[in-house]
Amino acid sequence: MLFPESWLRSLVNPAINTEELSHRLTMAGLEIEDTAPVAPPFTGVVVAHIVEVAPHPNADKLRICQVDDGSGELLQIVCGAPNAAKGIKVPLAKIGAVLPGNFKISKGKLRGEVSFGMLCSARELGLSQDHGGLLELEASAMVGQDIRQALDLDDTVFEIKLTPNRADCLSLHGVAREVSALTGAPLKAFDFSPVAVSINDKLAVNVQAPDLCGRFAGRIIKGVNAKAPTPAWMKSRLERAGQRSVSALVDISNYVMLELGRPTHVFDFNKINEDLVVRWAKKGESLKLLNGQTVELDEEVGIIAAGDTIESLAGIMGGDATAVSLETTDIFVEGAFWFPEAIAGRSRRFKFSSEASHRFERGVDFQNVVEHLEYISRLILEICGGQAGPVEDQIINLPQRNPVSMRVARCRKILGIPVDTAEIEKIFTQLQLPHTFDGEVFTVTPPSYRFDIEIEEDLIEEVARIYGFERIPDNPPKALASMLPSNETRRSEHDMRYVMADLDYQEVVNFSFVETDWESNYMGNQNPIKLLNPIASQLAVMRSGLIGGLIANICHNAKHKQTRVRVFELGRVFSRNAAVKDGDLTVANISQPLHLAGAAWGPAVPEQWAEPVRQVDFFDVKNDVENLFGKKAELLRFVAQPHPALHPGRSAAILLDGRQIGFMGELHPQWVQDNELVHAPVVFEVSVDALSHIALPEVNNLSRQPLVIRDLAIWAPVELPVQAILDTLALHQKDLQELDIIKEISLFDVWRDVKSESGERSLAFRFVLQDPQATLEEMRVEQCMASVLNVLVNAHNVRQR
Structure with a gap:
């Protein structure tokens, strides 16, 4: 929210400078995000009166002006502005003046005629981008007066950043109230006295929705002059607050909203054909708004209607049908209290926001509706004239203001300082918070404009703000230095992220809502969970897997000429599950487990001179998955299994203790083609729950005995998985004493004769043998290898090559 300092100081004027005022407000929780001067620095510019204008003898577009600058003598100024005319008052940069951009004014000659200065436009003074002509001043401007003083250009515009709970400060009066509490400066009292009622015209209003509108007030004013000019002081304040001047009636409404925080609406009374009805809209109804947008309504949006119109x-916003114009003569001024819950989020449904909805959805004062209506009425009558009718005020359903208690002991404990009760009472008095004190507990009744005071901590916050955070000493907390127990068998999500980073993956965070096609293409999910109000039309469903977002990350990087991408994400996925019940962290019928997914695309290793370029493949990522599981990788099994997102012959289910915990493989060629990728990414996705539990580390003594290495090549059926061979040997190691010296088995060669029709392939295994107690003899090594071959022949019908 923007506002000029001069406007604020007209309501409360503490004896502190701009910088200190900004600091005080920021430290009280009303952050002043920026301060900027109304005009850039310049000197030597005064108010001047054009007395005579004559054509330039040597130039058609130039004119010679005789100008009174208050010095008693007329100055000759050569000017080319199209609006230079006799009788107007304009800014004059005298000889020696310095304009923005360090532009110095000196005596000059234009086409043979001497000019003793320069008449200025708004752009030349840095006030706006308007350079179509001279800046015309009010007729009442005093000739010879410094222009900075005449236009109050030494003013400062504050940009305040408010937290959503401080709706009471969405007005100059609210900010002034805070400044008064912080500095003790007196607050200006507004004149809310009733205006004279000279007509008896009334407009009946029927409020049918007490959960929408708690109070409704309005009055008719007839005979207004909508063409009346907005006063310069009001127009200046509005412009410096970021509001564009429209017309007197609209400007007055905006002015009251900014000054008092009261959004009002002015109807053209002659365009209202029937009595007004306040109700919820009906599905299928529509309305053309003041901004020209036509919106479709439903039962969750409140409206004001006249009959069927x-x-x-x-x-939120008025309709175009009853908008005031320069031809308006009779108006109906409305001021109401709309419940925040009935307004919140409604304007965003229609892809816009308004100043009124911004305030109403946070909470607007419901007690001073009539007083504010009298205030805007007085401004309308003073500026536009007219005759006012009586105020019709209906109180339907006002919010309850329940007292809030604050224990002094609790306040001192939270703040960590012994705040005196007398100072607490002074703070509540300065904040105009009605309160009582029984010696231990303050009981505060929140005012009608403070919707943010509901619990004890809210009052403690008020004390801290006004007491001053800078006065609270920066003492380190005192705590016992005791070690907390840790579960060494449980791995945190941060640990998983560290492991993935060590494996050369970068973390990404994607939306939990995705495109519908992603769910059907990548996850085979034809019935995803749909969003009621998606932030974008394409992001319409909740994800049941993470790989869609990772593939999109790869595509984005590929389009930006990245040649190697390795990304991972740890996040929740969402699926239907009737077994899930409502709880503190659960939603009925919706399963929300955490998953960890990764995707690799491009070269297996970064390009370098010592390694040939090789695209990442299934086994590279399989190795990453095994490293991710650590010691539990011994229990992992990768079983060929199709998946909608993956290549039919290069995908696998990941099993742990026989239970599927995820999947991995190359992206399906169809999706590779659709995403215009040169190579297929390799992806995996596993359950975080399976990763959370790790085996307790075991410490073993290192043997001093030498290792013995033996190779064994066998012919095995093509359909026989290598894992089955390894599992068989691991099982028999527990039963056969000859096999207990096997420390490691690795497959180092696979070969098949493509011309052969035998259906066999050659598998070459390397065995590392060691006895921890004694050096292995050749006979024992041969017995071990013979037993290995015998076990494999009996179990899988293989033969030695």
């Missing part, structure tokens, strides 16, 4: 979107 919808006139306004309640608390």
